[in-house]
Amino acid sequence: MASEAPPLLHLSLIVGCALVDDADARLGKVEDLIVRLGDAGYPPITGFLVSVAKRHSFLPAEAVSDVAQDRVVLGRPRLDLRPFERRPEEVLLKEDMLDRQLINLDGARLVRANEIELARVEGWWRVVGVDVGARGAMRRLLPRVAGRHVGTGQFVDWASVEPFVGHVPSVRLLISHPKLARLHPAQIADLVEAGSHAEGDEIMRAVRAGDTELEADVFEELDDHHQLEFLRERSDAEIAAVLARMAPDDAADVVAELDDARRDAILALLPPNARRKVRMLFGFDPAEAGGLMSTEFVCVYQHATVQEARDRIQRGDVADELLTNVFVMDTHRRLEGSVPVAALLRAEEDTPVAELLTSAAPSLVPDAPLEEVARLMADFNLTAVAVVDDEQRMIGVITVDDVLETMLPKGWRRRFGLLGDG
Structure with missing residues (x-):
């Protein structure tokens, strides 16, 4: 038989209550509860901020019996009536937390802690969750007697919560990176955009x-406004380090937003290979095929075998989302077509890739407008399409997510309810 959950204690009803001795004589009032964050599990209450004879004092948890x-x-x-002073890592x-925003990792959204819930777990009172619903807020507004009769609303387990602590003077603890790493970079970017600048900065510093690779992935997902906001606060060397880890097309988009003087300084700090790719992409219109494409792709000669193509994939560092196809060229480096990666997995190792070429594989020129890119990919049911130069040599690849991101309206995630407060 499963054990019952321990009864919850509402923070708003404990704060302001009486501090009494074991004979029930009133000694003072409880002003706040203190925890230390950072350890795994539910944070234990380590002490109480109490007022006795109009004096704020620290009451250690071990001095409390109930x-x-x-x-x-x-x-x-x-x-002990020594004046209260914060100790390192105390919250x-x-x-510091009530009525403030926190990260709900399970929902990948920001929520407001309308109430903080405590319970006796493993022999001590601990923070076990937050109430993010209207009932928690209502309880704080009602008189204490009436507030006791308001039940818990939208309870979020503390294991799914990550608080912001940048505003707490005694805490240097960053948001836990292992917890954030459970989220997709786009979800982390959504959290950054939904929070205040301080909250967003705290998330980015934790990442x-x-x-640093995840930082670059998140940066790619941020909207232009937030990218520039964080760029203004970083040195040229820090920006170059982030850009070097980003996909070249996304890095070129960021560089395009910088003023000329800073752009040149940052480009000079990029590794030569990354600088060459960014400079090439920087010259294209972002609403045309050249501005949409990535320079990261796998291309083999038509006489290569399936096993040789697989080896190229394994040796390369092309992102997984760009590896839906391997492109094939002739001896003059002209594009012949493409082979789906799935076909390479199913074929015999010694099969020439030329035998697996898809028929009528289309390609685009760099100045093809967005509408043509979208039409071509829809007509041929493509997840990726090659971009070629005047000599039919492949210079880039456009994936379907690049097209969708360009076509969808700004702020579409919030418009369609993918972010919220609950």
């Missing part, structure tokens, strides 16, 4: 501290 909705019981005969639940 916590209830209407009282906190002192378990010691004496009360005040009411002051950068844990995984």
